[in-house]
Amino acid sequence: MKKLAFLLGAAALILAGCPGSSSHTRAVYMLLDTSGTYTAELNKAQAIINYLLGTLQPGDSLAVARIDTGSFSEKDIVRKITFDGRPSVSTQQKRDFRDAIDKFVAEVKGSPYTDITGGILQATETLNETGAGKKTILVFSDMEEEIKAGYVRDIPFNLQGIELVALNVTKLRGDIIDPRKFMNRLEEWKVKVEKGDGRWRVVNDLERLERILQ
Secondary structure: OHHHHHHHHHHHHHHHHOOOOOOOOEEEEEEEEOEHHHHHHHHHHHHHHHHHHHHOOOOOEEEEEEEOOOOOOHHHEEEEEEOOOOHHHHHHHHHHHHHHHHHHHHHOOOEOOEOHHHHHHHHHHHHHHHOOOEEEEEEEOOOOOEOOOOOOOOOOOOOOOEEEEEEOOOOOHHHHHOHHHHHHHHHHHHHHHHHOOOEEEEEOOOOOHHHOOO
16 A cells, blocks of 8 residues: 555656646637628738748648638638748748738638638637647637528537637728627627637737737
8 A cells, every 4th residue: 555655656746747748839720801891901911911920830830711601611711731840841831821821812702791600610620620739719800790591600619728819800880880889799709709718809909910919
């Protein structure tokens, strides 16, 4: 019995002395609203993606997807990658990623619907598959959701360990007439994210891009 206690104690000391086994890598999934006039805002999104490409390190992951009619699908992912540990390879991957985004922005056509919930569900699935220690969903949108008839999106999120940052949340015409619509829209998303154990932030000042990833 004493021998067993000794062994258990020794094991506990060894485990306590070991560095943490959790991943220190970061994974970012950015959703782009392409509905209505929002396509005209995509040059701002390009600047954000270029910032991410310059900030993320080898081993980190980045995905960019459009918010479309039914966004709970990999077909809406424009590009996703985990950057190689070799700097020269990682640098080329980032160039290819940037070129793919530039091509997408130049050719994108507006979406008639805005399935933000579907996009967040797809983003959550993709981020969890990376095994990254820090996971972030960036939503570049006015956060006004419009679902095609027949699509079911009354679904609770499971965002444990994920931060969701709403970016460039522009005000709609109705928001200007009645600001409560704008405030209520953001509050509803905040409640939905936090009910799913996620963390919620809004960043509209794109002059300080370092605030996006904290």
